[in-house]
Amino acid sequence: MDEGINKEVQAWFDRADEDLMTVNTLLTHEKRATSAICFHSQQLAEKALKAYLIAHGKHIERTHDLTRLVDLCAELDPEFTSLEEIGDKISFYAVEIRYPDNWIPIPLNKAKDAFSKAKRIYDFVKIKLDPTILI
Numbered sequence: 001m002d003e004g005i006n007k008e009v010q011a012w013f014d015r016a017d018e019d020l021m022t023v024n025t026l027l028t029h030e031k032r033a034t035s036a037i038c039f040h041s042q043q044l045a046e047k048a049l050k051a052y053l054i055a056h057g058k059h060i061e062r063t064h065d066l067t068r069l070v071d072l073c074a075e076l077d078p079e080f081t082s083l084e085e086i087g088d089k090i091s092f093y094a095v096e097i098r099y100p101d102n103w104i105p106i107p108l109n110k111a112k113d114a115f116s117k118a119k120r121i122y123d124f125v126k127i128k129l130d131p132t133i134l135i
Contacts (some may be wrong), residue, residue: 007135012051014135016122017042019044023115035103035112038093041111041118045090048125055129064094064109066121067134074123083124086117 018066019040026037042064049069050060063069064086074080093114125133 004056005057009055009129009133010111012047012054013052013126016044018045018053020122022121023118027112027115032108032111034106034108035093037111038106038114041115042090042093044115045087045121046094049087052076052125052128055133064091066091066094070121074097077128079128080124083121086121090114090117091108 022040023037023044026033026040031077032035045066045073046064046069049066049072051074053060053069053076058072059077070080070083070087074084
């Protein structure tokens with residue numbers, strides 16, 4: 001694979017790893033910022049999926065729709081269809097919950113569930129990528 005593409009894929013995973021660290025840190029606090037946990041969970045999944053698409057020479061759409069990104073990945077590898085329901089359940093956290101007019105309280109168990117789903121996508125993508133790409 002082209003070295004420039006490898007660097008771009010690594011850069012997306014570096015950002016995803018920042019979201020992973022952020023969620024893990026937020027989960028250790030006594031008062032949990034559940035909307036932030038959900039947002040960074042969605043971002044974790046989004047960045048991993050975009051890294052996969054870049055690794056396969058695909059154009060990255062400016063979208064936060066995880067279902068759309070999973071579908072694009074599934075065009076390259078049908079096993080990604082197993083993630084469609086997950087993407088559909090956590091895409092909501094990209095935009096809708098970030099602003100006061102749409103804000104709803106999110107119970108901790110739902111935030112943990114969003115993180116679990118996002119981590120499943122992240123781990124799935126990591127397994128699917130050529131291990132020489134990621135450091």
